[in-house]
Amino acid sequence: MSILTFSSPIPQNPNFRTHNRRLFPQASIEFERGVEFDAGDSFFRHESSTARDLGVLAASIHRRSTSSLHILDAMCGCGVRSLRYLSQGSADYVWANDANEDTRRVITSNLQRSGERGGGNMKRRWVVTHMDARRLLGERFLEREYFDLVDVDSFGGDSSFLRSAIEGVRLGGLLYVTCTNWYSSSGQQPQHSLASYGAYIRPMPYSNEIGLRMLIGGVLREAAVLGFKITPLFSYYSYHGPVFRVMLRVTRGTFKVNGDYGFISYCNKCGNSQSYSFEELNKIYCQYCNREAFSSLRVSGPLWSGRLHDTTYLNEMLNLAEDWGWTHSGKDGIALEKLLTKMIEESDPELPFGFVKLDEIARRAKLNSPPISTIINTMKQDGYVASRSHIASNAIKTNCPMDICIQIAKELRHEILM
Secondary structure, three states, X not given: OEEEEEOOOOOOOOOOOOOOOXXXXXXXXXXXXXXXXXXXXOOOOHHHHHHHHHHHHHHXXXXXXOOOOEEEEOOOOOOHHHHHHHHOOOOOEEEEEOOOHHHHHHHHHHHHHHOOEOOOOOOEEEEEEOOOHHHHHHHHHHOOOOEEEEEEOOOOOOOOOHHHHHHOEEEXXXXXXXXXXXXXXXXXXXXHHHHHHOOEOOOOOOHHHHHHHHHHXXXXXHHHHHOEEEEEEEEEEEOOOOEEEEEEEEEEOOOOOOOOEEEEEEEOOOOOEEEEOXXXXXXXXXXXXXXXXXXXXXXXXXEEOOOOOOHHHHHHHHHHHHHHOOOOOOOOOOOHHHHHHHHHHHOOOOOXXXXXXXXXXXXXXXXXXXXXXXXXXXXXXXXXXXXXXOOOOOEEEEOOOHHHHHHHHHHHHHHHHO
16 A cells, blocks of 8 residues: 655646656656546556546535545546546545556556645545455445545446445445446346346347446445445446446435336337336236237346436536536547536436437338437427437437337428428
8 A cells, every 4th residue: 555645735727737747758648638647558548538527527516515525446547537536526535546556656656746745744635555446445344434436447347346336435425337348238148237237138229228227227236235225416328348337326225116126128019118117027018019019029127217317416517517618528538518418308307218219210110311300309399308319329318109200200201302
């Protein structure tokens, strides 16, 4: 374990650039939202900057409601995320951990960029360790040391750390988890998704949204064992990897059998989806095709079927991003204003899970699909709820049945040809 202390306060400008003396070769220096760091030889992706942006915004908002903000970055890589939590996320203290001891020089050197090195009795600002994440989380729990935000940016579909990560969160605190296993979310390895997240996943047209719901459901299951409940604040999908990232609030609570945790189905025959509670398992059939299409149903679960985002929280994040000048894209990132706006639209409580791709509407209607904005506007005029999806650019989240979607597409195409 290595502990270094600092005397200087957190810079108030989140876009600051440090001007410390060079600790590394010039060629290794990177910048992200104005923060200077060295990626070294560790695993690092510029494309993940958006997920880091979202994490920093959430941390800063959470800091407003707490007397202090202590963060555990359980798999910190080169340390850029930990550095940004210190420099931009208003963190009072960050525990940066990575199992790879070869990253020690890079991590410590990067964290030194958050301020001057302190000494004597001065309060420490960060610590660096190299331990297995589960062991570290377990030890902190036994020492009754809890964190306001636990960030576990794991690789693949390893869920073995979920329970210990939940135990490490202070009540009312945040848990930021990751999954990058596309094979499980796409239904290619249902036995793996069942073992890792307790959900048997079948192939469905909106598999990337299923990945987020599978992850949330897995955390919910572990939280219920411990007597906690979780609330999704935002759920983010990125195509590179792919990466499924979810920010959750952890509180005391009991598991509700008929809540937002259950099974979902997709009918290959008509293209509609439905949700089922545990008590409705003996009543699974397509209400649009009746029992005629039972063999066409694909059922996945149990997983999270509720809202992926908290509207109020996302609006706070968008306002803060605007204040910081972060609404436009960073290096290799995407425009946060566009992303957060789509997430806010997706958070409408009347919108069901899943989405409909324009390609599917066009295939079923046997025509070229009209522009997505035109279809959405028409759906809204007809009394349905509809929005774009941040997960797929050619998809619509809506409570409009597939046969009506097809009818709308045909009518719009007819108007265009007139």
